[in-house]
Amino acid sequence: MVIAETAPVTLDLRQDVALLTAALIDINSVSGNETELADAVELALRQLPGLDLVRDGDAIIARTSLGRPERVILAGHLDTVPLPVTGGSLGTVPSTWPSGVAGDGVLYGRGATDMKGGVAVQLALAASLFDGGAEPSKDVTFVFYDHEEVEAVKSGLGRLVRNHGPLLEGDFAILLEPTDGTVEGGCNGTMRFEATTLGEAAHSARAWMGSNAIHAAAPILERLAAYHPQTITVDGLEYRESLNAVRIQGGTAGNVIPDRCVVEINYRFAPDKTPDQAEAHVRALLEGFDVVRTDAAAGARPGLNHPAASSFVAAVGAEPKPKYGWTDVARFSELGVPAVNFGPGDALLAHKDNEHVEAEAVRACLRALQKWLA
Numbered sequence: 001m002v003i004a005e006t007a008p009v010t011l012d013l014r015q016d017v018a019l020l021t022a023a024l025i026d027i028n029s030v031s032g033n034e035t036e037l038a039d040a041v042e043l044a045l046r047q048l049p050g051l052d053l054v055r056d057g058d059a060i061i062a063r064t065s066l067g068r069p070e071r072v073i074l075a076g077h078l079d080t081v082p083l084p085v086t087g088g089s090l091g092t093v094p095s096t097w098p099s100g101v102a103g104d105g106v107l108y109g110r111g112a113t114d115m116k117g118g119v120a121v122q123l124a125l126a127a128s129l130f131d132g133g134a135e136p137s138k139d140v141t142f143v144f145y146d147h148e149e150v151e152a153v154k155s156g157l158g159r160l161v162r163n164h165g166p167l168l169e170g171d172f173a174i175l176l177e178p179t180d181g182t183v184e185g186g187c188n189g190t191m192r193f194e195a196t197t198l199g200e201a202a203h204s205a206r207a208w209m210g211s212n213a214i215h216a217a218a219p220i221l222e223r224l225a226a227y228h229p230q231t232i233t234v235d236g237l238e239y240r241e242s243l244n245a246v247r248i249q250g251g252t253a254g255n256v257i258p259d260r261c262v263v264e265i266n267y268r269f270a271p272d273k274t275p276d277q278a279e280a281h282v283r284a285l286l287e288g289f290d291v292v293r294t295d296a297a298a299g300a301r302p303g304l305n306h307p308a309a310s311s312f313v314a315a316v317g318a319e320p321k322p323k324y325g326w327t328d329v330a331r332f333s334e335l336g337v338p339a340v341n342f343g344p345g346d347a348l349l350a351h352k353d354n355e356h357v358e359a360e361a362v363r364a365c366l367r368a369l370q371k372w373l374a
């Protein structure tokens with residue numbers, strides 16, 4: 001197969017931000033295939049004065065250096081989940097792909113809400129920072145990254161933290177993930193465990209010769225089923241926790257008493273706890289069982305007490321809400337940067353075949369951020 005070298009797509013950052021969103025949707029950037037979009041973003045940013053650029057793989061950091069007392073970070077991922085199976089560019093549901101502003105002011109297409117509307121806002125904001133002579137009141141770092149929609153080890157933001165940590169320092173970070181224009185602060189942490197019970201294999205016709213490891217796991221399930229998850233207030237926001245068995249494995253054949261059973265457990269814990277404290281909580285509940293922690297990601301406190309964060313919330317005039325899922329705000333939180341999600345579009349439409357965003361929601365997000373930075 002011959003892959004033709006093509007020049008990057010030219011993006012007009014000063015057009016209507018809804019049309020810019022459509023232009024971004026039209027560049028396929030399914031995770032692992034972000035280069036074309038990253039090239040277009042880099043080319044567009046290089047035309048702007050006053051930004052220092054670093055390119056790392058398919059991620060880009062662009063920073064102002066105005067010597068302002070505060071620096072804010074605006075971050076977004078370039079990748080999307082795969083195209084709808086029934087749609088796509090060859091598809092049978094053309095209304096969902098490719099993009100276009102429909103008569104009712106709605107943009108359809110993969111990434112419309114998650115999160116090319118947000119990326120368009122970042123780009124339009126970068127272009128408007130130095131327009132008309134009014135420079136922003138804060139220094140700004142724009143971050144565009146790859147591989148958000150896949151395993152965390154591939155995360156472009158994680159790679160930027162490792163390779164360019166000092167360039168990601170700041171007083172406050174906003175991820176432009178879809179929140180319907182509200183502010184979502186912090187996020188729950190997540191942790192996985194395996195609880196294993198052992199028995200003794202035997203022919204099931206002579207079960208008394210063995211011992212059943214699946215039956216031995218019943219008390220684990222009973223304790224989990226009886227557990228009442230907590231709701232915990234952190235910095236004024238309420239975080240609902242969840243603790244669940246999410247998978248169970250055991251048994252080898254239809255006539256063998258199982259000698260091993262593994263219950264996989266997922267704990268979504270409020271950001272008042274460190275992963276070690278969360279682990280201790282689960283171990284106490286499952287005392288007496290062989291429990292191994294297999295995976296953990298810390299949560300993030302909402303950080304809304306920080307002056308930069310509270311001035312942002314006041315400027316956009318939105319009531320902050322907690323975020324239950326784990327998000328990249330936690331990566332900024334680990335760097336000591338309070339972070340929130342704030343972006344156009346409905347998160348419930350993310351990854352759906354009818355993914356769409358209202359053109360006016362993208363414009364409103366841009367206006368709110370311009371007002372805050374002015």
Ligand SMILES: [Zn+2]
Pocket residue numbers: 077114115148177178
């Ligand atoms: Zn996203």
